[in-house]
Amino acid sequence: MFGKVVVFGVGLIGGSFALALKAAGEAAEIVGFGRRIGSLTQALELGIVDRAGFNVGQEVSNADLVLIATPVGKTAEIMARIAPCLGRRTLVTDAGSTKGNVIAAARVHFAARLGQFVPAHPIAGAENSGALAARADLYRHKQIVLTPLPENRPEDIARVRSAWACCGGLVRELTAAEHDRIFAAVSHLPHLLSFALVHELTRRDNRELLFGFAASGFRDFTRIAASHPEMWRDICLANRTALLDELDHYRSELDELREALQRGDGTSLQATFDIARNARREWAAGQANE
């Protein structure tokens, strides 16, 4: 059970966290901060937050828990604002899709109080964003990755873990480096590849003809190319090293496939497709069982 919980960013991610904690009866009071007065008003009207915050120092100094759920590019700025006024018992967590850069910023801004920050990444999202899209069950059965720091006390990690678990999430721990490599491979790279395909087609003189014949395979492959450009720019830059590494692995794979195709090597192509299909099916079967 938490007393006051302060949420920076009352959109899909922060709003759903607030709704889930309230639904679980785990937060006495939720205060929301937002960049736009419209979002804050909406969050109040929807009962996502109990109050809109205006004075950061006042709200944060006696908060039990602070969630930073702004776009990754704004995280450092929020850290700089809350660091001087953190209460001694106040814990901070975040929801950023990349962890190395968030922790680097935390080291700078929280300094001696770094131990009060327990980094997190909820693996949940949706096509829509904003307070209207927030739902109490967004995190239900979703994985929540914590990347605790050597400076965190075990009891503080446990407390932040409990907050995410109360939202219905399945909490797991990784190091920040593991996290960033894993998500470069299974999330950031696919987004980059999908954006690349659609962008490349828009450069053609016959683009209207091409899009006119695109069907269900294209639809699935490019669904993530409709993702938020600013958010994905920030993620790519924040996780640049791991993403470059994944991109190079992938380009080697494409080079091999290109060679097989060039020499008409159907056996190699089919073997590659077979392995991929089996792995994809096994993965999907595992997802269905969860």
Add this chain to the structure above:
Amino acid sequence: MFGKVVVFGVGLIGGSFALALKAAGEAAEIVGFGRRIGSLTQALELGIVDRAGFNVGQEVSNADLVLIATPVGKTAEIMARIAPCLGRRTLVTDAGSTKGNVIAAARVHFAARLGQFVPAHPIAGAENSGALAARADLYRHKQIVLTPLPENRPEDIARVRSAWACCGGLVRELTAAEHDRIFAAVSHLPHLLSFALVHELTRRDNRELLFGFAASGFRDFTRIAASHPEMWRDICLANRTALLDELDHYRSELDELREALQRGDGTSLQATFDIARNARREWAAGQANE
């Protein structure tokens, strides 16, 4: 209206064609040929075909229309079997995902009777295959591409067009070369890229960890990596030239993105993502209106 219609391959594609023609009251009798007795029995039981064919010469010589709906790799073999016994009025169409290679085979096998063959590619498919998956409405509102030959008589093109239109399809015409270039870009390349991503991940020592954190973006991007390996091997080989060309375009695009990422050029990345998102959204809006 057609008298006898002969379908080679009574699975999803051929079975749905048969069901649609019957539902429209456009075929007096449908005879099915298949490689496996089990599929044929199933097609009979499901009322997809009226009779199972055994004697190719007898069935084809007085047929009005023949559909070749076997895997692309078997098309030439079927052509060789039916060519000697085609009736003078018999028209042939197919459902192959690539057209250049099908037409090359048709030139060899149909020779002087090439004009009786009007190549087609219905842009419809589904996760499932086989007679059980066949449905009378599979082609409803789906694009059907005809790639007529100089040897086709206009009235024969019109007659094959009417068969596909009776199935509910939106029939369009392209040259075979246009067709193969377009589908290399919007279908064959995305399949290759999706297979490549999953295959590359299966090579890692930490593959279980990677797949364990894969979420909705991965799911969408890799859905087509669960496609049929043999079918996709055949498509890739059949459309090799155009696919290699598309792959090279795509690799240049990736090279540009890699350079932008390497130099931390957020403006370029965001511009690329923006253009892609807008194009993807515009395309999806157009699809929804159809």
